[in-house]
Amino acid sequence: MEPIVETPVCHPRRNRRGQAQGGRPASYAGDMSELITNIGELMTQDQDQGTRRNAAVVLEGERVAWIGDAVHAPAADTVTDAHGRAVLPGWVDSHSHLIFAGDRTAEFEARMAGESYTAGGIAVSVAATRAAGDYDLTRLALGRVAEAVAQGTTYLETKTGYGLDVEHEARSARIASTIADEATFLGAHLVPAGADADEYTELVCGEMLRAVRPFVTWADVFCETGAFTPEQSRRVLTACRDAGLGLRVHGNQLGPGAGAALAVEFGAASVDHVNYLTDDDVDRLAQSWSGWAGGTGDRGTVATVLPACDLSTRQPLAPARRLLDAGVQVAIASNCNPGTSYTSSVAFCVTTAVLQMGLSVHEAVRAATWGGALALHRETGADEDGRRAVGSIAVGHRADLHMLKAPSAAHLAYRPGIPLTHAVWKAGVREA
Numbered sequence: 001m002e003p004i005v006e007t008p009v010c011h012p013r014r015n016r017r018g019q020a021q022g023g024r025p026a027s028y029a030g031d032m033s034e035l036i037t038n039i040g041e042l043m044t045q046d047q048d049q050g051t052r053r054n055a056a057v058v059l060e061g062e063r064v065a066w067i068g069d070a071v072h073a074p075a076a077d078t079v080t081d082a083h084g085r086a087v088l089p090g091w092v093d094s095h096s097h098l099i100f101a102g103d104r105t106a107e108f109e110a111r112m113a114g115e116s117y118t119a120g121g122i123a124v125s126v127a128a129t130r131a132a133g134d135y136d137l138t139r140l141a142l143g144r145v146a147e148a149v150a151q152g153t154t155y156l157e158t159k160t161g162y163g164l165d166v167e168h169e170a171r172s173a174r175i176a177s178t179i180a181d182e183a184t185f186l187g188a189h190l191v192p193a194g195a196d197a198d199e200y201t202e203l204v205c206g207e208m209l210r211a212v213r214p215f216v217t218w219a220d221v222f223c224e225t226g227a228f229t230p231e232q233s234r235r236v237l238t239a240c241r242d243a244g245l246g247l248r249v250h251g252n253q254l255g256p257g258a259g260a261a262l263a264v265e266f267g268a269a270s271v272d273h274v275n276y277l278t279d280d281d282v283d284r285l286a287q288s289w290s291g292w293a294g295g296t297g298d299r300g301t302v303a304t305v306l307p308a309c310d311l312s313t314r315q316p317l318a319p320a321r322r323l324l325d326a327g328v329q330v331a332i333a334s335n336c337n338p339g340t341s342y343t344s345s346v347a348f349c350v351t352t353a354v355l356q357m358g359l360s361v362h363e364a365v366r367a368a369t370w371g372g373a374l375a376l377h378r379e380t381g382a383d384e385d386g387r388r389a390v391g392s393i394a395v396g397h398r399a400d401l402h403m404l405k406a407p408s409a410a411h412l413a414y415r416p417g418i419p420l421t422h423a424v425w426k427a428g429v430r431e432a
Contacts, residue, residue: 031061034428035076040084040407042067043362045370045392047295051362057087059399062427063388067395085422086408088365090154090400091346092372092391095272095304095333098144098158098180099172101137102128104339108312117254117313121339122162122190129162134171141179144336148344151419153334154400154426155390157376159220161186166208173215182376184218184248185209188228188236201232205239213243218269222250223259230258237266246377252276253315263301264288270331270375272304274323275315282319286326295379302375304331305367307352309341320367321358331371332364347412347420354413361410399428 035058042055049067056073058066066074107121129137141158148156158180160172169187176183187204191197209219219240223233227250237247247266251259253273260281263271271285288300305318323330332349335341346368353364373379373391381387382396389397403423404411411420424432 031063031428032078033058033060033065033076034078034080035073036080036082036087036401036403037070037073038084039070039082039087041086041409042393043086043088043365043409044394045089045366046394046397049394055087057393057401059401059425059428062399062429064393064395064397064399067393080423082403084407086404086406086411087393088152088402088404088409089369089391089393090402090424090426091148091152091368092155092331092370092376092378093148093153093334093336093344093346094157094182094270094302094331094372094375095306095335096148096156096158096180096344097161097186097335097337098141099137099160099176100125100129100162100338101132101140102338104342107339108342111313117315117340123193125162125338126164126190126192129172130165130168134175137171138175138179141175144344145179148334148336148346149424149426150421150432151345151347152402152421152424153344153346154402154424154431155181155373155376155378155398157182157184157218157333159184159186159189160212160216161189161220163187164189164192166203166211169208170211170215173212177215182218182378183216184220185212185216185240185245186220186222187212188221188233190222190227197229197232201228201235204236209239209243213245217246218248219243219245220248220250223262224250224254224257226254230262233258233262237262237268241266248272252281253313260285260301260303268301269299269377270302270304272333272335273306273309274303274318275310277319277323282323282326282328285323285328289327289329292329299374299377300329302329302331302371304333304372304375305353305357306333306335306341307349307357308343308345309335309337311352312340312342317352317357320353324359324363329371329374330363330367331375332368333372333375351413351416355416361413365409365412399425401425 037056042052056070163169247268249263291298370391405422
């Protein structure tokens with residue numbers, strides 16, 4: 001496969017049938033345009049465009065301006081020849097924990113030697129994060145974002161949760177708002193050692209929430225044995241909803257529990273982990289999507305699976321196949337964090353979902369792109385409202401593209417472990 005080539009346009013302008021004409025289609029607000037052509041497989045995740053062969057895409061500024069057959073592509077200011085490579089939407093990583101310092105290798109080694117995972121290891125990261133200065137904490141987080149982008153991630157959520165007091169949670173929220181696309185308040189990650197659980201819950205719902213509110217759009221709670229009880233989780237979700245934040249839930253990771261049911265009850269955008277679901281949990285999640293038809297209507301609660309975390313904690317893999325078959329919308333995310341999933345490779349998670357969780361390549365890629373966008377309420381939006389959709393490739397959507405060193409997305413699972421990212425565009429800008 002030939003190397004990627006980008007050159008200025010020097011041929012006559014053409015219309016969509018390849019006929020010469022006086023100029024290219026009108027640009028959007030005068031932005032420079034780029035034609036990416038000779039795409040072997042274009043997996044758009046858009047219900048109208050589907051998967052195209054021998055395709056081309058035109059980017060103008062931060063938006064997708066045109067999609068079609070390569071032979072009918074309009075001219076543009078620059079041309080990039082994909083030489084038959086596959087192009088997907090950039091990964092949308094809807095669950096990560098990037099604001100931390102320190103190392104938990106010893107905990108990982110102990111777990112691999114047979115010790116079971118408990119939520120208490122979070123305290124190690126809390127101590128290291130509190131001790132780090134603002135500069136180091138920001139530098140470390142930016143490095144993790146750069147690693148993610150280099151592997152095809154173009155839209156990313158991250159959480160607080162390693163501060164666990166008012167000062168350090170507010171600092172984490174401020175840093176998260178500068179390094180990620182979406183910031184989530186996770187003061188309810190763990191009750192700090194020595195604190196009374198109910199008193200700490202009140203702190204999360206009051207002073208801590210007020211301190212982080214200017215920096216975040218989402219709130220999350222770890223509803224799990226060893227973390228927050230269902231009643232404490234309910235108090236957190238109620239306070240954060242009343243403060244105008246969107247809701248998310250860590251739930252059903254370490255055993256059956258109330259997380260999934262609470263997420264549906266509160267209309268949370270997602271419930272994440274979902275390793276241990278009862279039939280009733282699956283039915284509730286499926287029912288939450290009963291008003292959703294053909295990509296329109298009332299969103300339900302997305303079930304976000306975190307395959308890398310499942311492997312690292314040696315928990316049963318989340319039942320992604322069962323959820324999809326029941327009609328639940330599923331997302332795949334990295335859960336990049338220092339204790340249980342220290343990877344930002346969404347491609348690795350997609351590979352695992354195909355090889356071990358029973359998803360097809362198309363289903364796994366969709367869950368890691370459009371599904372992640374759905375979990376963040378960013379799957380819609382175009383020129384008319386200025387808030388461009390991510391997670392799919394369609395005219396007016398944000399120009400987030402991921403080109404592979406392969407002719408099709410199937411190679412993500414067909415060649416496991418091989419780094420296949422060839423080029424990345426984020427909001428129309430070539431990043432890798």
